[in-house]
Amino acid sequence: MTGITNIRELMSRNIRQSGILIALVALVALFTILNPSFLSPGNLTNIVLQYSYILILAIGMVIVIIGGHIDLSVGSVVALAGAVAAVLVVKNGMPWWVGVLAAIGVGLAVGVWQGFWVAYIGIPAFIVTLAGMLLFRGMTYQVLDNVSLSPFGGTYYQIANGFQNGLLGGYGYDALTLIVFGLAVAGYAFTQVRARQGALRYKQAVEAFPLFILKIVVVGAVVMWFGYQLATNRGLPNVLVILAILIIVYTVITQRSVFGRHVYAIGGNLPAAQLSGVKVKKVNFMIFVNMGLLSGIAGVVYSSRMNSAQPAAGNMFELDAIAACFIGGAAVTGGVGRVTGAMIGALIMAVMTNGMQLMGVPTSTQQIVKGLVLLLAVAFDVYNKRRAGAR
Structure with a gap:
C-alpha cells in the first residue's frame, strides 16, 4: 500500500511540476x-530583453509567497x-555605477521599511505593501518632478541592452554563448542526477530511469x-x-540554506515553525529586505532597458510577478513554490504577451487572457489540494 501511495504522490508532483512546462511548450x-x-532569433532575444525585470521580480516574489505573504509595492519600488x-x-552627471548602487540602496531601504512593519509591528503584508505602492509611487x-529623465547612455544603458558577442569568435555564431549554455545544461544534468541519487538513498519514489x-x-x-x-x-545578452546568476544563487538559497528552510516552514505551518525555534520575525524581516533588493x-x-526613468514606470509589474509565481506552482496559502517554477511561470506570461502582440491582439484582450x-x-492548485485531502 505504501508503494502505491508513493507512486500516486510522485505522479501528482510530476503533473504539478511538468504541467507548466507542457503549457509553456504548447x-x-x-x-x-x-x-x-x-x-x-530576433524575437527570442527580444523576449529575454523585454521581460527580464519581471523574471527578477518573480524570484523575490516567490520567496514572499512561500513565506505566506504578498507584496503589492514592487512596481512602485522599481519606478522609485x-x-x-x-x-x-542623467541630471547630475555622476558615474553609472553610482546610479546602480543608489537604486539598489533604495530597494534595500524600502525592504527594511516594509519588513519592519510586517515582522516587528505585525501589520499584514497586504496592508503594508498596499500603502507602500501608494507611498513609493508618490515619492x-x-x-522626478513629474517629468521623465533620459537618456542614460553609456555603460548604464548597456546593462539591459548590451551583449557579449565575439569574445571567442565563431563562424556565423558566437562561440561564448554556446559554451555558456553548454555549461548550463551540464550543471542541470549534474543537479538532476544528484537529486535522484538522494531520493533513492532515502527510498523515495522516482521516475523510471529511461524517463529520467x-x-x-x-x-x-x-x-x-x-x-x-x-x-x-x-x-549573449548581459541581462x-x-x-542566470540570480536564479542559481536563489535556487541554492531556497533549497539548501537554513534561511530557505525556515521560509518554507513559516509558510507551511507558522505555529509549528514557532515551536521549532524558528526566529519568525527575523526571517519575515529578511524576506522583505530581499524583495526590496531584487x-x-x-x-x-528596467530603467536601463527603457533608457529613461518615468513617473509611471513599473505600473502593474507586481501583478505580473505575482501571476508568474502562482502559474509556476506556488500555493496561495504559502509553503509551496520554487524559483524555477516562478521562472517558467514568468516565461509563460512573457510568451503569451509577446505572441499576442505579434498577432496584433488588443491590450484589453491581452489583460482578459492573463486574468x-x-x-x-x-x-x-486548489483542486490538487482538495484531491490530496480526500485521499
Whole structure:
C-alpha cells in the first residue's frame, strides 16, 4: 500500500511540476503556428530583453509567497529606484555605477521599511505593501518632478541592452554563448542526477530511469537550441547573465540554506515553525529586505532597458510577478513554490504577451487572457489540494 501511495504522490508532483512546462511548450507551438516569426532569433532575444525585470521580480516574489505573504509595492519600488538612478546619472552627471548602487540602496531601504512593519509591528503584508505602492509611487513623482529623465547612455544603458558577442569568435555564431549554455545544461544534468541519487538513498519514489534520461536530453536539447538562436543573432545578452546568476544563487538559497528552510516552514505551518525555534520575525524581516533588493535590481534593469526613468514606470509589474509565481506552482496559502517554477511561470506570461502582440491582439484582450490564465492556475492548485485531502 505504501508503494502505491508513493507512486500516486510522485505522479501528482510530476503533473504539478511538468504541467507548466507542457503549457509553456504548447504556447510556444501555438504562437509559432499562428506566426512563424515567433521563434526567430530576433524575437527570442527580444523576449529575454523585454521581460527580464519581471523574471527578477518573480524570484523575490516567490520567496514572499512561500513565506505566506504578498507584496503589492514592487512596481512602485522599481519606478522609485530608476528615478533615483536617473537623477544621479542623467541630471547630475555622476558615474553609472553610482546610479546602480543608489537604486539598489533604495530597494534595500524600502525592504527594511516594509519588513519592519510586517515582522516587528505585525501589520499584514497586504496592508503594508498596499500603502507602500501608494507611498513609493508618490515619492517617484516627487523625485522626478513629474517629468521623465533620459537618456542614460553609456555603460548604464548597456546593462539591459548590451551583449557579449565575439569574445571567442565563431563562424556565423558566437562561440561564448554556446559554451555558456553548454555549461548550463551540464550543471542541470549534474543537479538532476544528484537529486535522484538522494531520493533513492532515502527510498523515495522516482521516475523510471529511461524517463529520467529522456527528460534531461529533451531539456538539454531545448536549452541548446535556444542558445544557438541567441548565438546566431546578437550573442549573449548581459541581462541574461544577470538573470542566470540570480536564479542559481536563489535556487541554492531556497533549497539548501537554513534561511530557505525556515521560509518554507513559516509558510507551511507558522505555529509549528514557532515551536521549532524558528526566529519568525527575523526571517519575515529578511524576506522583505530581499524583495526590496531584487526590486532595486529590477529598477536598474528596467530603467536601463527603457533608457529613461518615468513617473509611471513599473505600473502593474507586481501583478505580473505575482501571476508568474502562482502559474509556476506556488500555493496561495504559502509553503509551496520554487524559483524555477516562478521562472517558467514568468516565461509563460512573457510568451503569451509577446505572441499576442505579434498577432496584433488588443491590450484589453491581452489583460482578459492573463486574468483567466491566473484564475485557472490557482483553481488547479486548489483542486490538487482538495484531491490530496480526500485521499
